[in-house]
Each structure stands twice: as structure tokens, then as C-alpha cells.
Amino acid sequence: MTVRVHIPTPLRPFADGKATVTLSGDTVGDVLRGLLSEHTKLQRHLVQEDGSLRSFVNVFVNDKDIRSLEREATPVKEGDEVSIVPSIAGGATAVETDTTLPKLSHPELLRYSRHLILPEVGPTGQRKLKAARVLLIGAGGLGSPASLYLAAAGVGTIGMVDFDAVDETNLQRQIVHGTSTVGTPKLRSAEARLKDLNPHVEFVPFETRLTSENALEILRDFDVIVDGTDNFPTRYLVNDACVMLGKPYVYGSIFRFEGQVSIFGAEGAPCYRCLFREPPPPGLVPSCAEGGVLGVLPGIIGSLQALEAIKLILGKGETLIGRLVLFDALTLKFRELQLRKDPECSVCGPNPTVTELIDYEAFCGIGGPAEPTGPEVDVRTASREMRDNPDFLLIDVREPLEWEIVHIDGATLIPLGELPERLNEVPDHRDIVVHCHHGARSATACDILRAAGFVRVRNLAGGINAWAEEVEQGMARY
Amino acid sequence: MIVSRQVLDGIRGALESAYPHEGCGFLLGERDGDVHVRDHLFAANDREAAAAATRYLITPEDFRAATREADARQLEIVGVYHSHPDVPPRPSAFDRDHAWPWYQYLIVSVVQGRVDDMRAWELKDDRSGFDEREVRVTGNGSARRHAP
Numbered sequence: 001m002t003v004r005v006h007i008p009t010p011l012r013p014f015a016d017g018k019a020t021v022t023l024s025g026d027t028v029g030d031v032l033r034g035l036l037s038e039h040t041k042l043q044r045h046l047v048q049e050d051g052s053l054r055s056f057v058n059v060f061v062n063d064k065d066i067r068s069l070e071r072e073a074t075p076v077k078e079g080d081e082v083s084i085v086p087s088i089a090g091g092a093t094a095v096e097t098d099t100t101l102p103k104l105s106h107p108e109l110l111r112y113s114r115h116l117i118l119p120e121v122g123p124t125g126q127r128k129l130k131a132a133r134v135l136l137i138g139a140g141g142l143g144s145p146a147s148l149y150l151a152a153a154g155v156g157t158i159g160m161v162d163f164d165a166v167d168e169t170n171l172q173r174q175i176v177h178g179t180s181t182v183g184t185p186k187l188r189s190a191e192a193r194l195k196d197l198n199p200h201v202e203f204v205p206f207e208t209r210l211t212s213e214n215a216l217e218i219l220r221d222f223d224v225i226v227d228g229t230d231n232f233p234t235r236y237l238v239n240d241a242c243v244m245l246g247k248p249y250v251y252g253s254i255f256r257f258e259g260q261v262s263i264f265g266a267e268g269a270p271c272y273r274c275l276f277r278e279p280p281p282p283g284l285v286p287s288c289a290e291g292g293v294l295g296v297l298p299g300i301i302g303s304l305q306a307l308e309a310i311k312l313i314l315g316k317g318e319t320l321i322g323r324l325v326l327f328d329a330l331t332l333k334f335r336e337l338q339l340r341k342d343p344e345c346s347v348c349g350p351n352p353t354v355t356e357l358i359d360y361e362a363f364c365g366i367g368g369p370a371e372p373t374g375p376e377v378d379v380r381t382a383s384r385e386m387r388d389n390p391d392f393l394l395i396d397v398r399e400p401l402e403w404e405i406v407h408i409d410g411a412t413l414i415p416l417g418e419l420p421e422r423l424n425e426v427p428d429h430r431d432i433v434v435h436c437h438h439g440a441r442s443a444t445a446c447d448i449l450r451a452a453g454f455v456r457v458r459n460l461a462g463g464i465n466a467w468a469e470e471v472e473q474g475m476a477r478y
Numbered sequence: 479m480i481v482s483r484q485v486l487d488g489i490r491g492a493l494e495s496a497y498p499h500e501g502c503g504f505l506l507g508e509r510d511g512d513v514h515v516r517d518h519l520f521a522a523n524d525r526e527a528a529a530a531a532t533r534y535l536i537t538p539e540d541f542r543a544a545t546r547e548a549d550a551r552q553l554e555i556v557g558v559y560h561s562h563p564d565v566p567p568r569p570s571a572f573d574r575d576h577a578w579p580w581y582q583y584l585i586v587s588v589v590q591g592r593v594d595d596m597r598a599w600e601l602k603d604d605r606s607g608f609d610e611r612e613v614r615v616t617g618n619g620s621a622r623r624h625a626p
Contacts (some may be wrong), residue, residue: 011579013580065538090573092500371613
């Protein structure tokens with residue numbers, strides 16, 4: 001069959017300037033092969049290394065796209081018009097396609113050999129990992145295991161956002177750090193460990209707090225975002241930024257013995273706000289420092305997050321898009337909830353009301369850096385008063401378990417939850433100072449006492465933690 | 479590439495209204511050694527909302543329709559314009575993978591809703607990258623040049 005092939009203007013210089021070429025063949029595939037053998041310079045622009053058409057090259061027979069027919073097997077009749085029609089595509093970020101994936105060196109081929117022999121990974125999958133750029137928000141309990149497994153897997157670029165320093169209390173769970181790095185910035189500690197595990201990884205540190213001013217710019221250069229945050233304002237910020245940038249957000253969270261993991265923000269999928277439209281009232285959900293956490297739990301959840309990120313990069317398996325996995329460490333049970341997009345979601349819905357990053361602290365009801373709402377006293381002054389002032393009364397509002405770990409001699413324990421019912425036990429003619437672990441719960445307790453009419457009430461700034469640092473150095477810290 | 483201030487203003491308005499998504503369209507004109515852009519055709523970005531902040535796509539059907547429209551105006555498609563929201567107007571690896579030779583790619587960076595900078599690019603024959611092309615703006619009695 002003789003057909004006329006129409007060459008689009010951009011390709012004519014590679015077809016000796018011709019606008020049409022007459023060729024014969026029985027199928028579209030025959031005709032294209034004939035075209036490429038007659039004008040070899042067209043190959044680079046029309047086909048990939050394996051001979052298949054590049055994704056933005058469309059072929060029409062008369063007025064029908066061959067994708068709606070039999071693709072290259074589409075038969076052609078005498079006099080048919082075959083047209084090569086461009087799709088025009090592009091975009092601001094680099095997501096590598098097969099033909100431009102980075103090559104693997106010999107040491108890398110050896111290092112990843114256990115991946116290369118898996119059909120779901122193979123050299124192409126490993127090259128996708130090498131081309132991938134994953135950003136971890138937080139180098140703590142979740143970021144530690146996630147970053148370790150992503151680095152081990154050969155993710156080419158790992159970014160991390162954290163502005164904290166390593167503290168001894170982190171080492172119960174934040175396994176990317178160590179005793180030797182206590183006191184140093186978490187990013188430097190993580191970089192050293194990750195580079196030791198895999199020197200082929202490029203590490204991009206962001207030693208800053210993630211804010212509405214910098215989030216879009218920081219996230220834009222990465223393909224997948226893994227959430228290791230420990231506070232709600234940042235979670236909502238990362239979610240909104242990911243939806244706006246079109247990036248998948250691998251969510252993980254932990255609390256005591258329970259963990260959650262899912263993927264938000266992927267195309268067509270629900271986002272964090274679809275599920276949690278509003279943040280909990282401030283103070284309701286304690287942080288790890290206040291509520292406690294089984295150290296191995298973030299290890300499990302963080303590893304699951306790394307797993308999902310790897311599956312997204314490879315494009316294999318069934319990911320947690322649209323699924324929320326709930327994990328109970330005590331019973332070792334997994335549950336799963338099907339998630340759906342909220343059709344009225346303020347961020348990812350068809351009529352979004354949130355189109356710019358907002359003030360997330362205000363959204364979560366937190367008034368910025370903690371402003372003391374009432375009078376405070378520092379630990380040194382309080383310890384002096386305790387010694388010298390007979391009217392001084394120190395009330396400890398922590399839990400009995402915390403009291404068992406360590407307490408200040410002479411203090412009276414009334415756990416915060418019981419305070420409203422036990423106000424009658426508090427004498428009102430004394431100089432009352434209230435403390436907890438760090439000073440947050442005790443501030444709430446002071447508000448309760450003042451509302452009940454107590455006048456001489458002050459909060460111990462920094463709590464028993466500050467007392468152990470500055471007054472009684474031999475005291476156990478936790 | 480030589481383009482009038484009027485055409486650029488039309489492109490600017492179209493891309494600013496597409497923000498924060500990527501906007502795209504065709505450059506129409508003729509090429510005789512120099513590329514003369516006489517008109518532009520705004521196109522629909524076929525990518526879904528979640529991706530449109532960093533991706534654009536013009537379908538082959540829209541391309542054919544644009545070709546017919548260009549023919550009707552006795553012009554030819556000489557290139558494509560698209561915006562980079564809040565990102566510099568340099569082609570990404572994705573741009574490179576999907577680019578056609580010969581076309582002029584005008585990339586316009588739109589920062590916080592306002593056009594900030596623009597640069598023109600043409601794909602190298604071996605597809606290894608882009609050559610930057612000068613943009614010469616005519617109109618209002620002066621010719622301002624955006625040189626590479």
C-alpha cells in the first residue's frame with residue numbers, strides 16, 4: 001500500500017526538507033520503519049532506544065490517532081494520509097525519563113546487586129532511584145530510619161530539613177544519630193552517617209525551620225516528600241505545599257504505641273486535609289517529649305515511609321495512595337481505612353479556598369513562640385525561695401509515673417488532669433509555684449488556679465528539666 | 479527571535495492569568511533565517527490541576543487545531559511558549575526530553591503572579607541541550623533586546 005506521510009515542520013530539516021514522503025507498507029509500523037531507514041536522522045527525535053515511539057510523538061492515520069486503533073499494527077490502505085503530530089509538553093522540574101536516566105558505575109552495580117536481580121527493580125529501577133530526589137522533613141524519629149533506608153536503596157539525592165541539635169534523649173529512637181554526635185546539629189550528624197552508609201548519595205541540608213515563606217522553594221526541587229514532622233502546623237504546611245506543587249507527600253505519624261502511614265497529595269488522591277480538616281486544639285495531643293513513645297515504633301513507621309517512597313519512584317506495587325494504614329505496636333495489628341478525596345477540600349478540591357500558604361501556627365491555634373500568659377519564675381530564684389520562704393508551695397502537675405522517675409524534694413504532686421477536682425487541697429494563702437516537665441502543662445495549671453481565684457500563682461519556667469540542668473545537677477533527666 | 483511588544487503583552491497576560499499553574503501556547507509567524515513571531519495562540523494545559531503547577535501538555539488534537547488556525551491566518555507555528563511559576567526561565571530536563579527541534583521555546587518565569595523574566599531556547603540537533611536565542615522586542619519606536 002502506498003501512503004503519504006506528513007512530516008511536521010520541526011522534523012523537515014532531518015528529512016531532507018521534505019514536507020511529505022511517499023512510502024509503502026501494510027501497517028503503520030512498516031511505514032514508520034521505512035521512513036526511519038530512508039531518513040536516519042529522524043530516529044533520535046522519533047523513537048527511543050528500544051525502537052518504540054517517544055511519548056510525545058503521535059501518529060494519525062487520516063484523522064484517527066493510532067492509539068485508538070491498533071497502534072503500530074494499524075493497517076493502512078492505498079492513499080491513506082499518515083501524519084506525525086506533536087504533543088507539546090514540558091515543565092519546570094526535572095523528572096528523568098528512561099532515555100536520560102543516569103548510568104550506574106561498576107561500584108554501584110556491585111553495591112546494588114541484590115536490587116538488580118529483582119525483576120521489579122533491575123538496572124532501570126536502580127537508575128530511577130539514582131535519578132530520584134527525596135526530601136525528608138525532620139531528622140528525628142521518623143526521618144532517621146527513612147533516610148537510612150532511602151540512602152541504602154541508592155536514592156541519588158536526599159534532602160533533609162531540620163534545625164535541631166542531637167540530644168541524648170533522642171538516641172532512644174533516632175538511630176541515624178549517635179552518642180558521638182550529641183550536641184551537634186542533626187543535619188551534620190545525619191549527613192555523616194548517611195554518607196558512611198552510602199557515599200554515592202548527594203545530601204542537601206536545609207538547616208532552617210520550614211515556613212510559608214520558604215516551603216515552596218525548598219520542596220520544588222524534589223520529587224517525593226517524606227514527612228517526619230512532630231507538630232501539626234508543619235504537617236498542614238507540608239501538605240498544602242505538596243498539593244500546590246503536585247508532589248506526593250508520604251505521611252507518617254506516631255503516638256505512644258500507635259502509628260499511621262499514608263500517601264497524600266498524589267494525582268487524584270486525597271490530601272491530609274481531606275482526612276483531618278482541622279487540627280486538634282493545641283495541647284490536646286502531646287508531643288513525644290510529653291506523651292512518650294516506644295522507640296522502635298518510629299523505626300517501623302519510618303521504614304514503611306521509605307518503602308512507599310521507593311515504590312513511588314520505581315512505579316511498582318500498590319502504594320498507600322487512598323489508603324490509611326493504622327498500626328498498633330502492642331497487639332502488632334495493622335488496620336486499613338479507604339480514604340477518599342473530600343469534594344469540598346479547601347486545598348485539593350475543585351474550588352479550593354486555600355491557594356496560598358497561610359499562617360499555620362495561627363491555624364493550629366498556637367500563638368507563635370510560646371508567650372507566657374502569666375507570671376513566671378526561673379528555677380534558681382524558685383529554689384532560693386523554697387529554702388527561705390515558709391509560705392512557698394511547689395506543686396508538681398506531672399503524672400505519677402514521671403514523679404517516680406524523678407521529683408523535687410518538698411513538692412506536692414497533683415496531676416494536671418486531676419487539678420480541677422482537687423483545688424480544695426490547694427491552700428490559698430501560700431506563694432504557689434507550679435511546675436511540670438518543661439513548663440507547658442504547668443502554664444495551663446496556673447491558668448486553672450487563677451481562674452479559680454488563686455492570686456499568688458507563678459509558673460516555673462523550664463520545668464523540672466531546667467531545675468535538673470541548673471539547680472540539682474545530679475538529678476535524673478528524662 | 480523578533481516579536482512585537484503587543485504580542486508579548488498578550489502572552490504576558492495569558493501566562494499571568496494561568497498562575498500558579500503553568501500556562502502554554504503557540505508562537506505563530508514565519509522563519510526565514512530569523513524567526514518572526516507575528517501572533518500567539520493561548521492553549522489549554524491538558525495536565526490535571528495537581529500537576530499543572532510544574533507540568534504542561536498540549537494534546538495532538540489541540541496541536542492540529544492550532545495548525546489549522548495558523549493556516550487560516552497564513553502563519554506557521556514557529557514555536558511554543560510556556561511559563562515557569564516562581565522558577566527561573568531555564569529549560570528543565572523534562573523540557574529537554576519532550577522538546578522538538580526547530581521550534582523556538584519561549585520560557586517565561588512568572589513570580590508571585592507577575593512576569594519576571596523570559597528567555598528563548600532552541601533544542602540542539604543531538605538533543606543534548608538547548609541553545610539560547612536572542613529575543614528582540616519591537617514596537618513603541620524602540621527595539622529592546624534580551625540577549626543571551
